[in-house]
Amino acid sequence: MKKIKIAVDIRDLHISKSGVNTYLVELCLEMNLGSETFDYHFFDTMLPVYTGKNIFLKACEHFSFFIWKQCTLPIKAALTGCKIVFCSDYFVPYFKIGFKTIPVFHDAFFWEFPSHYSSPWLWMFKLIGVSAARRSAFIVTVSKYSQMRISKLAEIEKEKIIPIYLAPKSIQLTQIESNLHVNQRFTNLYSKKYILHVGTLEKRKNIGTLIDAFKLLINSGDQETQLVLVGQNSNKVFNSDQSLMEKINADERLKNRIHITGYVDNSELFEFYKNARVYVLPSINEGFGLPILEAFQFKIPVLIANSSCLPEIAGNAALQFEPFDAYQLFQTIQSILLDPSKSNDLVQRGTERLSQFSWKNHLAELEQVFIKSLQSKK
Numbered sequence: 538m539k540k541i542k543i544a545v546d547i548r549d550l551h552i553s554k555s556g557v558n559t560y561l562v563e564l565c566l567e568m569n570l571g572s573e574t575f576d577y578h579f580f581d582t583m584l585p586v587y588t589g590k591n592i593f594l595k596a597c598e599h600f601s602f603f604i605w606k607q608c609t610l611p612i613k614a615a616l617t618g619c620k621i622v623f624c625s626d627y628f629v630p631y632f633k634i635g636f637k638t639i640p641v642f643h644d645a646f647f648w649e650f651p652s653h654y655s656s657p658w659l660w661m662f663k664l665i666g667v668s669a670a671r672r673s674a675f676i677v678t679v680s681k682y683s684q685m686r687i688s689k690l691a692e693i694e695k696e697k698i699i700p701i702y703l704a705p706k707s708i709q710l711t712q713i714e715s716n717l718h719v720n721q722r723f724t725n726l727y728s729k730k731y732i733l734h735v736g737t738l739e740k741r742k743n744i745g746t747l748i749d750a751f752k753l754l755i756n757s758g759d760q761e762t763q764l765v766l767v768g769q770n771s772n773k774v775f776n777s778d779q780s781l782m783e784k785i786n787a788d789e790r791l792k793n794r795i796h797i798t799g800y801v802d803n804s805e806l807f808e809f810y811k812n813a814r815v816y817v818l819p820s821i822n823e824g825f826g827l828p829i830l831e832a833f834q835f836k837i838p839v840l841i842a843n844s845s846c847l848p849e850i851a852g853n854a855a856l857q858f859e860p861f862d863a864y865q866l867f868q869t870i871q872s873i874l875l876d877p878s879k880s881n882d883l884v885q886r887g888t889e890r891l892s893q894f895s896w897k898n899h900l901a902e903l904e905q906v907f908i909k910s911l912q913s914k915k
Contacts, residue, residue, distance in 0.1 A: 682845055
């Protein structure tokens with residue numbers, strides 16, 4: 538049987554360094570293993586992609602992005618004979634040349650946090666991104682929570698938005714460990730006793746509450762535990778949480794025991810996971826919460842805010858706390874650090890929960906969406 542051609546837009550690999558990047562990389566790896574039904578074609582731009590902060594060049598990048606999505610990509614897909622164009626970055630072609638479109642909306646942040654985005658980008662999303670998505674056969678998202686929020690805020694019927702769970706990075710740990718000699722800048726930190734958070738330093742991450750809880754831990758007499766924040770400032774100017782450094786610099790003890798790493802490569806990231814005593818995700822809003830699964834993968838006890846999709850993804854494998862209650866978070870952290878049996882129980886539950894997530898399953902469910910879209914008359 539002749540395979541159905543699917544166009545996969547991979548231009549976003551030049552831009553994203555967060556969970557959206559992990560999503561596209563891992564999905565492409567799974568697609569490359571082959572499919573009995575579909576023939577995947579990966580399309581990328583030939584032009585350089587600008588990721589800096591210069592206003593003029595950012596405007597040029599927005600224009601280049603528009604031309605790619607609405608002209609170049611659909612023409613390439615049509616000439617190749619693709620029946621579906623799949624885009625993992627919210628935007629699909631508005632006009633379709635003999636194909637159907639499937640976008641991925643990872644969250645509802647464009648509606649929930651409009652002040653975090655520049656006006657031109659927000660305007661482009663609402664005018665073109667949402668309009669094109671409404672014309673698509675289906676929209677894929679990553680959790681039932683995101684499905685509900687997108688449906689409500691974008692006024693799109695819930696049945697058209699299909700939630701498919703993600704999975705953690707699939708890179709072989711042995712390969713990562715063999716490369717550690719290349720990246721030794723954090724060697725002294727790996728050996729310390731530390732609490733870990735991984736993610737872009739954005740306002741919605743609620744890292745200030747984690748810092749307040751850590752300060753309470755210090756005040757309780759803990760003289761050893763460190764706090765490691767792995768991630769860089771948001772590339773969205775309006776979303777970056779600049780107040781964190783002010784909070785840290787205001788207390789000498791925090792300056793000495795809180796470590797902000799900036800962007801790290803996979804070998805460094807995995808080493809941070811491997812040596813952490815506890816992982817904390819205090820976000821007030823997430824589309825999925827991929828670091829939860831990454832922490833499960835490295836057998837770390839996980840603490841999460843009881844907000845957005847986090848309880849949905851973690852299930853009963855994480856301890857929950859009120860997102861703005863620093864004292865409750867402090868008590869929860871302390872209970873894990875002081876009680877090995879409680880920590881071990883969480884690790885066991887995390888391992889069991891992790892078995893329900895895989896990229897193989899994700900692609901299998903995604904391919905069912907492709908089949909349904911081809912059968913749809915819309």
